[in-house]
Amino acid sequence: MDSFEVVEICAGAGGQALGLEKAGFEHALAVELDRNACDTLHENRPAWKVALGDVASEDTWKPSDYEGVDLLAGGVPCPPFTIAGKQLGATDERDLFAWAVELAGTVRPRALLLENVRGLSMPRFAGYRQHVLDRLASLGYVAFWQLLQASDYGVPQLRPRFVLVALRPEDAPYFQWPEPVEQTPTVGEAIGDLMASNGWEGAKAWAKRANRIAPTIVGGSKKHGGADLGPTRAKRAWAELSVDALGVADEAPMRGATIPEGKPGPKLTCEMVARIQGWSDDYEWTFSGRKTTKYRQIGNAFPPPVAAAVGQSIMRAFKRVGVPQQRESVEHDPIYRVLRETDGFVTYNQLVRAVGRPIEAPELERRMSLLGQDFHIEVNEDKTLPAYKLGDFRAFVGQQDHDRHELFMKYQARIS
Template sequence: MTKYEVVEICAGAGGQALGLEKAAFEHALAVELDENACNTLRANRSTWKVAEGDVADPSVWDPADYKGVALLAGGVPCPPFSIAGKQLGANDERDLFAWAVEQVAVVQPRALLLENVRGLSMPRFVGYRQHVLDRLTQLGYIAEWRLLHASDYGVPQLRPRFILVALRPEDAPYFHWPEPVGPPPTVGETLLDLMAANGWRGARAWSKRANKIAPTIVGGSKKHGGADLGPTRAKRAWAEMRVDGLGIADAPPAADAPANFVPKLTCDMVARIQGWSDDYPWEFTGRKTSSYRQIGNAFPPPVAHAVGSAIMRAFRHEGEPRTLETSEHDPLYTALRSSGEFITPERLMKLVKVSDPAELERRIGLLSRDFEIEIKTSGTKTAYKLGRFKAFVGQKDHTRHDLFLMHRAQIS
């Protein structure tokens, strides 16, 4: 049988890793920055090679050593694109998305799989996304983005994730995004046995009350205190299901807890909501806050399994080939990039089909957050030219290096 190996970068505590293993991929390497997450990976899969440290540090691993691997995959840091954050994108020292895409030139995998938060799908990052698609086209791959919801794959929480899959031209027509598997169980159905583990007599009534799926679990970062269930809006949603979202419990409710007790979730319960179960068994190492952070920042294993299986079917050319969808097209980025020269606002407005100068300025402003925009003025006339991409793609003189070292202790 053909052996399909995967190199996984920013592997975290193993959510994507376990899903890809279920899809029949074998790990050639897992690279992760966080010590506790690395310990969890090693505890669960002692035969895996785990490289601990900054994934962009050549002393941690050499991408050239894994040239020709079947799949390059990863869940690169989310804060640069998070709606809840500042959306610094290419200006965030944690941004590794563009760097990961650039490794395709070195590793030359058969496929690339990267996942991130829904924020990357927003208009703010349309130029960034177009640059990624164009770069993968240059490298000989056909790429597509898709927003997937974990709840469509049996996971009892919302958790939208923005997924990039890129394949070689001979495999790409056989890639079909995984179909939803049906409604997920509710939080109450998912956690009833864990809530009742110590004999709490109110567990069944609580389960009936918790008759919705969970809001997105937020693992948080080392910058922000201990474990809790997310921002105010999420805590309100948990409160409606009679869950105290202000922290994580050490154990399920005691047998003598009042029937109307409002419980907190344990790490085991949060892991169940993230998709770990008897079908996806896993153990987490470290103290409670670290374990919760590992769990909350993970890619749900059932979703990784579904996407990994779809890639595997494409490798095997199973099913009917399809007509590939047209890649995303950002007319402003494309106009500036294809010209290579300075373009007047009037010309840009025609190319972009925008009639309002203020709207053009707004779009240029968004693009300038990830690309340098050169501006030339002559009297009262102004012209624009697309400059370099600001993101870190491996440059030795990039500001990312100093910023990373400065904030190393807070990056997770």
């Protein structure tokens, strides 16, 4: 039988790792910064090679040692792109997305899989996405972006993830995004047995009230307090499911338990949250550490069933299953493309011709402002209408003198 190996960066507690294992991949290496998550990986898969430390440091691992691995995968940090944050993108010291793309040039995997939050799919990052596609094309890969909903793959929660898959040209025609499953359980159906595990008489009635899928589980970061189920809007959504989102319980309600006045229902345990995140009898896993540590590991994970579905699609492409299809490349930012392809300054009229429609001055200024957050943009205002020239990408892609290193060391204790 064919054997396919994966190197996984920013592996976390193993959500993606377990899903890829289910898809048929064997782990050559998992790299993770958080010691508790590494303990979880060791506890569940003692045979795996796990490297603890900064994934971008060769003191942690040497990418060239894994040249030619079948799959390079990872869930790089999401705060640079999250809608709830500042969306600093390339200027965020935690941004490793562009670096991971460059890593493909060293490791030369047969395929690349990176996942992140929905924010990366927004107009704010159109230029960033276009840069990623162009860079992968220059490295010899055909790349695809797709926004996937975890609930389409049997995970009982609203958890959109923006996924990048890049393959070599001979494999790419056989890649298809996974098809959704026919049915996804509600929260009550998914964890009703856990809620009743200590004999609580109200569990059955509670499960009937928890009759929808959950809002997105929020893992939080080290710089914030203890575990809870998200911001105010998420807490309201949990309350509609009869769940108290102000914290996580140590155990399920006991026999004879009553809900305190003013509370919508019981709190969830880490085991319940893991079930909602996609761990189940089909995806068995245990977590190391105390309650808050466990919750963060669970909440920050890529749901195993989603990882398995994408991994299976990549595996089918490797095995050339199905009818090959030619795909047209999707352009994310024509203005960035024109700037990139033009030597010197680009005039307003050149941009209008490239985009194929008139561009009002305020719109052009807004687009340039967005691009300027991730790229150095030089502006020439000598003429009636300004002209623009694309400079360097601001993101960390492996530079020894990048600000990322100093900022990483300064804030390492709270990066998660």
